[in-house]
Amino acid sequence: MGLGKTLQAIAVVSCVRESWPVLVLAPSALRLHWASMIQQWMNIPSSEILVVLSQCSGSNKGGFKIVPSNTKKSIHLDGVFNIVSYDTVPKLQDLLMASTFKVVIADESHFLKNAQAKRTSASLPLLQKAQYVILLSGTPALSRPIELFKQLEALHPTVYKNVHEYGNRYCKGGIFGVYQGASNHEELHSLIKATVMIRRLKKDVLSELPQKRRQQVFLNLGEKEMRQVNALFRELEVIKGKGKSAQSEEEANSLKFAEKSLISKIYTASAEAKIPAVLDYLGTMVEANCKFLIFAHHQSMIDSIHEYLLKKKVGCIRIDGSTPSALRQDLVTDFQEKEIIKAAVLSIRAGGVGLTLTAASTVIFAELSWTPGDLIQAEDRVHRIGQVSSVNVCYLLANDTVDDIIWDVVQSKLDNLGQMLDGQEKSLEVSTNQSHSSPSKQKTLDSFIKRCNNSPQDPSKKHCRD
Known part of the structure; x- marks a missing residue:
């Protein structure tokens, strides 16, 4: 990377x-x-x-x-x-x-x-x-x-x-x-x-590579945006309750599949809920007039970010799964060499591999990925050979959404991968100085569901062998 x-x-x-x-x-x-x-x-x-x-x-x-x-x-x-x-x-x-x-x-x-x-x-x-x-x-x-x-x-x-x-x-x-x-x-x-x-x-x-500093930025979501997310979490509680009392292996497997499917829906609903707050945060980046990357997973989030930047007349490039591979390097060159291009809107998967975007030193994640390797790869589009500035990575998180779950899942997976590949534990270490204070975050899905249940009832080497 x-x-x-x-x-x-x-x-x-x-x-x-x-x-x-x-x-x-x-x-x-x-x-x-x-x-x-x-x-x-x-x-x-x-x-x-x-x-x-x-x-x-x-x-x-x-x-x-x-x-x-x-x-x-x-x-x-x-x-x-x-x-x-x-x-x-x-x-x-x-x-x-x-x-x-x-x-x-x-x-x-x-x-x-x-x-x-x-x-x-x-x-x-x-x-x-x-x-x-x-x-x-x-x-x-x-x-x-x-x-x-x-x-x-x-x-x-x-x-x-x-x-x-x-x-x-x-x-x-x-x-x-x-x-x-x-x-x-x-x-x-x-x-x-x-x-x-x-x-x-x-x-x-790269002993002289500038440091990478991660920061969690907690977004404030309105009651209207959270309504669908909370409803899905309550539905998930019901399924998990049925799973604990399943009478057969077939029933347990069916409920486990339903649980997984519902978590996927919560992932999508959380993205939709975060869009207004993400765009509000982007306003501060536009005012700062510096180059930055912003990563997202869902198409709705990517589209909203891109449309917002175009509306604000911010020069930007966009690379997602629909971008022809033959054009990607030209877009990268534009970002690297043209001062008028301030932002790169990237999907975590398509824009997180093989691109060098060191003209920026700020990376923003509008969403998380279930796969820690995708996040690390995406961060390192900036934190690589050619970077001369300290790199700031901002994770835009929202409490009481799927972010609470994914962050802990990612940390657990990174711990396992670090021990397996590097012989030591690894994590997404973040700065202790937060842009927004955060209430205590739950560590398990069950405890989050419990809290949702008490809330108002609004309707994812290299080796040479010879």
């Missing part, structure tokens, strides 16, 4: 030229970024850098060889460096397996965390077939140890060969589903460090 993993991978690959050509697997948004980095650091013609794109629109200032993935004609991966997105791998699986790629780089390898995903099942044989494999990720597991397994299997299948053995040892304790928990952290950390992982932290690599 801004520590130079791309450059390190290019350096490693330059040492095994006899095994070229090279295959690079990357998220869609990072394909042209990889091409640019290879062109910058390797002494090879840009025409020998092949990029497979589904759409050929957008700029190709580097002169790379662009191959459309949606053509009916046969595709030839004949570049010295061949860059393919994870989503394209299943479509090109036969062609890729027939090719002789002895060197494979998989960037943001946590994209392979889901064993059932087509991109995972299609990518794994490519990785296991290669002589040299480099997996790159600042957050190889985003939430829990099971997300590591396919990456570990790709690198060292003789050690990590049985998902059930791995799951029973390292993934106990989950509530929603098998192998969703975490156990034996220290042992797993020692094992992966001894076999496949090189883990470098910012404090080790």
